[in-house]
Amino acid sequence: MGLVTLARVEPLLACPRCRSRVVMEPPGARCTASDCALSEGASFARIGEALVLVDFEHSVLRREDLVGRNGANEPVVAHTWSLERLPRGLRACWKPPNDVAARNIDRLLSLLGDAATVLVVGGGSMGNGVERLYAEQRFDVVGFDIYSSPLTQLVADAHQIPLADQTVDAVVVQAVLEHLVDPEQAVSEIHRVLRPGGLVYAETPFMQQVHAGPYDFFRFTSSGHRYLFRGFEEIAAGPVAGAGTQLLWSIDHLVRGLFRSELAGKAARGLLFPLRYLDRLVPDTYAMDNASAYYFLGRRAERELTPQEIVDYYRGAQRLAAGTSRSTVQ
Secondary structure: OOOOOHHHHHHHOOOOOOOEEEEEOOEEEEEEOOOOHHOOOEEOOOOOOOEEEEOOOHHOOOOHHHOOOOOOOOOOHHHHHHHHHHHHHHHHHHHHOHHHHHHHHHHHHHHOOOOEEEEEOOOOOOOOOOOHHHHOOOOOEEEEEEEOOOOOOOOOOOHHEEEOOEEEEEEEEOOHHOOOOHHHHHHHHHHHHHHEEEEEEEEEEEOOOEEEEEEHHHHHOHHHHHOOOEEEEEEEEEEOOOOHHHHHHHHHHHHHHHOOOHHHHHHHHHOOOOHHHHHHOOOOOOOOOOOOOOOOEEEOOOOOOHHHHHHHHHOOOOOOOOOHHHHHHO
């Protein structure tokens, strides 16, 4: 069915504080546990068509950042310069199609049965390369973000996913985990809401400059990203983009700093966009050490990867030669 209505999502909902069932009660919703503070009438408000399922007492999100000061149904909207204003051909110079994501989403969907439910964490805008997910009518797509959009049924905090245990078949979390103060907690929540054998697809940056300003906290190496998803069996993992793309990021931000202009940096990135094609010339082992971002496609497991196993997991070009002591490697 693609993106479903909020009414279809309601049976899956759980209180972000106590995880009891949530029921819709116009103009919003409430927790059904009588001893929960969020059980009072309309504890959860609405922003436009989306339901706000956030426990503000235990979240980095603030109510005033989500809802306009002139009324409960007025979302706060940030107005920034957007690449979407450019013609498609020019837009691709700054933001080319994510073929890696497209291939991995195809593989993810091929592993799902009919009528599967797919949760998109950070789904306020459609991710680059995931278009087929929304076009595929065999699946129900549920999306949430920290703001309301036509692609979300919920406004929620990824540290407290407001769904009951084992209610979805797959989770897509693209370019989100770096923006969370506790990404391990969010991955634990993803594990919790997935059914046994459920799938996760994640993309997370390694060598990228700060983006989203004060809401940017983490970067992950390939091994660090794998260990973040240590509660999952790996199906596939690797770089999303390599050193050429990473170089474009650096040039963009160097020019921004020199000219004190974001637009100047974006213009430099657009003019030098062929640098990204150098990614194709770098062997995978070297790309694993110098990627702009990594992906992970995995299946929910019942055991975690151990610290010893993550050391053996490393796949980059700096693998130790036989007989070389770790203590001699700088």
